[in-house]
Amino acid sequence: MKIKLCVMFGGKSVEHEVSVISALQAIASLDQSKYEIIPVYITKNNEFYTSFECSCIEEYKNIPALLKKSERCMLMNMDGKVKLLRYPLKKVGSSVISEIDVAFPIVHGTNVEDGTLQGYLKTLGLPFVGCDVTASAVGMDKYVMKTVLKDNDIPVLDCVRFFISDFADPEKMIKRCEEKIGYPVIVKPVNLGSSVGISVAHNSDELKISLEDAFRFASVVLCERAITKLKEVNCSVLGDADKAYASECESPAKSDEILSYKDKYTSGGGGKKGGKSGGSKGMASLARKIPADIPFETREEIRDMAVRAFKALGCNGVSRIDFMIDQEIGKVYLNEINTIPGSLAFYLWEPIGVPYKELLDRMIELALKRKREEDSIVFSFETNILNIDRSFGGTKGSKGGKI
Numbered sequence: 001m002k003i004k005l006c007v008m009f010g011g012k013s014v015e016h017e018v019s020v021i022s023a024l025q026a027i028a029s030l031d032q033s034k035y036e037i038i039p040v041y042i043t044k045n046n047e048f049y050t051s052f053e054c055s056c057i058e059e060y061k062n063i064p065a066l067l068k069k070s071e072r073c074m075l076m077n078m079d080g081k082v083k084l085l086r087y088p089l090k091k092v093g094s095s096v097i098s099e100i101d102v103a104f105p106i107v108h109g110t111n112v113e114d115g116t117l118q119g120y121l122k123t124l125g126l127p128f129v130g131c132d133v134t135a136s137a138v139g140m141d142k143y144v145m146k147t148v149l150k151d152n153d154i155p156v157l158d159c160v161r162f163f164i165s166d167f168a169d170p171e172k173m174i175k176r177c178e179e180k181i182g183y184p185v186i187v188k189p190v191n192l193g194s195s196v197g198i199s200v201a202h203n204s205d206e207l208k209i210s211l212e213d214a215f216r217f218a219s220v221v222l223c224e225r226a227i228t229k230l231k232e233v234n235c236s237v238l239g240d241a242d243k244a245y246a247s248e249c250e251s252p253a254k255s256d257e258i259l260s261y262k263d264k265y266t267s268g269g270g271g272k273k274g275g276k277s278g279g280s281k282g283m284a285s286l287a288r289k290i291p292a293d294i295p296f297e298t299r300e301e302i303r304d305m306a307v308r309a310f311k312a313l314g315c316n317g318v319s320r321i322d323f324m325i326d327q328e329i330g331k332v333y334l335n336e337i338n339t340i341p342g343s344l345a346f347y348l349w350e351p352i353g354v355p356y357k358e359l360l361d362r363m364i365e366l367a368l369k370r371k372r373e374e375d376s377i378v379f380s381f382e383t384n385i386l387n388i389d390r391s392f393g394g395t396k397g398s399k400g401g402k403i
Contacts, residue, residue, distance in 0.1 A: 002036040004102075005036065005100075005102055005364070006038045006075075006084065007039050008023075008104065009022070009105075009106045010112075011107050011109075011117070012112070013107070013113070014109055015192075016109075017060075018108050018342055019108045020060055021057070021343075022106050022108065027039060029360060030357070031360075035364075038100065040073065040084070041054045046111075047072060048074060049072055054066065054070055072086070075100065075121075080125075082126040083096050084096070102129065103127070103128040103129070105117050106340060107340060108340060110218075113136060113140060114140035115134070118130070118132060127371035129366070130367070131314070131315050131340075132370070135313050135315045139339040140191045140339070142188065143220070145337060152309075154334055156333055158225070159181075160176060160222070161190065162220070162221045164215050164221075170208055174204050181224060182225065183202050183207075184201065184202045184225075185223050186200050188221065189214050189222075190218055191220070192218060197216065198214070199213060230324055230327070231324070231327055232252055232335075233302055233322075233323045234323065234348070235247055235320070235348070237315070240316045240369070241311060244310050246303035247351075249291055249299050250288045250347075251294070305332065309337065318341065320342075344360075
């Protein structure tokens, strides 16, 4: 019997379109002899829709038309099983579209990748692929991530964190940044990916503009030293707390001081072909060198550090971890982790003999393994505490009881 796999993508995120590309790549590469695939597209208003057309990239050229061809839906736990239901519920006949065995969220950015969607799925009791709630939230918050990694002796750049309320006095912010970081400084939203809202400032005027831009996308912003002689290297990790393995490393090409959204998704790149999505190849289209043009010793240092970081953050499934090499001093720093990377970083696994279809299988197996382990843990026990005759004070309820 096939596993009923609900692939979820989109959502209220600035990386909405990238998520669609990543998910449809995965759908095209999943083994359809093993899985019954149910695509669920999440609109920018967080509405769920499903249809065969939701798995076709061409349909996203006209999303209003796509939604008319699709059914709005919702997930509900019914008698211990999670089912996908038509919404609104039918007054006559069944509202069940399909039972769901496991969810595969392929989402990027805030409101979806940051533990929000994972918490929803966990509340439903539905096993899901990828990082759990805590790892997703920590991985998305660059400041919290840095503190966890520092505590595990993994090198990261020092930073200054600002809240949007601090922008009431921008000169004070600039002075603090100059004293602790200096120039050039890189400014980034604390919880976004895909290089959205990131820029480099070389003086106070540019810094003020960079801060204004970053605060357009997030209420918390980080400033850290911009490495002038920078080499970026990325590595993916597959596994869980028990076992984790590192992929090949890559050196992404960039057109400016930082790898931009345009570099990642709209430059046309020339990277490896990615699946059968029939449209943009997402992160797979980025111009890159695989393997990265770095010494073997540096490659192994990065791969080892990637696995240690993956485990320290409590990750599961596939993550991509981005590193920076300061070539002036020859030091490697961990930059950030992507707990649901663009294109699921399949292009980093193929060079070491793991085809995309197998990578997806392993991710789903890890999700089901985690569910089995969670089912063996006791989360509640029988108690008669609510049967005891007692009063806790407070106001009387509608029937005279204390509440």
